[in-house]
Amino acid sequence: DAGxxxxxxxxxxxxxxxxxxxxxxxxxxxxxxxxRQDPGHGLRLIxxxxxxxxxxxxxxxxxxxxxRSKTEDFLLTLESATSSQTSVYFxxxxxxxxxxxxxxxxxxxxxxxxx
Amino acid sequence: LAKTTQPIxxxxxxxxxxxxxxxxxxxxxxxxxxxxxxxxSQGPRFIIQGYKTKVTNEVASLFIPADRKSSTLSLPRVSxxxxxxxxxxxxxxxxxxxxLTFGSGTQLTVLP
Numbered sequence: 172d173a174g175x176x177x178x179x180x181x182x183x184x185x186x187x188x189x190x191x192x193x194x195x196x197x198x199x200x201x202x203x204x205x206x207r208q209d210p211g212h213g214l215r216l217i218x219x220x221x222x223x224x225x226x227x228x229x230x231x232x233x234x235x236x237x238x239r240s241k242t243e244d245f246l247l248t249l250e251s252a253t254s255s256q257t258s259v260y261f262x263x264x265x266x267x268x269x270x271x272x273x274x275x276x277x278x279x280x281x282x283x284x285x286x
Numbered sequence: 287l288a289k290t291t292q293p294i295x296x297x298x299x300x301x302x303x304x305x306x307x308x309x310x311x312x313x314x315x316x317x318x319x320x321x322x323x324x325x326x327s328q329g330p331r332f333i334i335q336g337y338k339t340k341v342t343n344e345v346a347s348l349f350i351p352a353d354r355k356s357s358t359l360s361l362p363r364v365s366x367x368x369x370x371x372x373x374x375x376x377x378x379x380x381x382x383x384x385x386l387t388f389g390s391g392t393q394l395t396v397l398p
Contacts, residue, residue: 214388230387261329275386277329
């Protein structure tokens, strides 16, 4: 299995508080992604990164920011959490040189509940 | 970006062959087609990938017609443990940083 660790795995917080989720990889993959998964919506891309300090928005980026200061870490921040951000968040990585074009490796997910 | 369309759900019985079709009318010339499987409380995992014609591995086969506007994932002789959500994804070419979007996937339920 790809070396991807998400933390925390579970978090309960209150509306209006900032939250940071961390994705750590040991594969030295260039690309990293944050997705959220909600019933009936499948996986939706929040933000992605194609290198250190190089990030871009996905389809549901409002209310989220990201940072990537090191190859191995990709942080997702909810600046002021809302109940609509209650979800399961998945981190993924990929590497163009991995042998399969665009294959994504996913972490175990972080379940966030905003009360 | 190529958008994909899949059936929302499918039921099958143990031992049967299951075919899940994905439509991707706007697929680009350099795009690959990738299928993922997701079990509850886990992240998706890669099943198979192809560009054209047929690809087979130890888990599944992938059929892609000449126009590449659709693809069919074939799971031979399914078992209860194949119950999962299956996603079709039009994958980026190597070296590109396109956005990767998943649709809602197909919930496959294998019945005894």
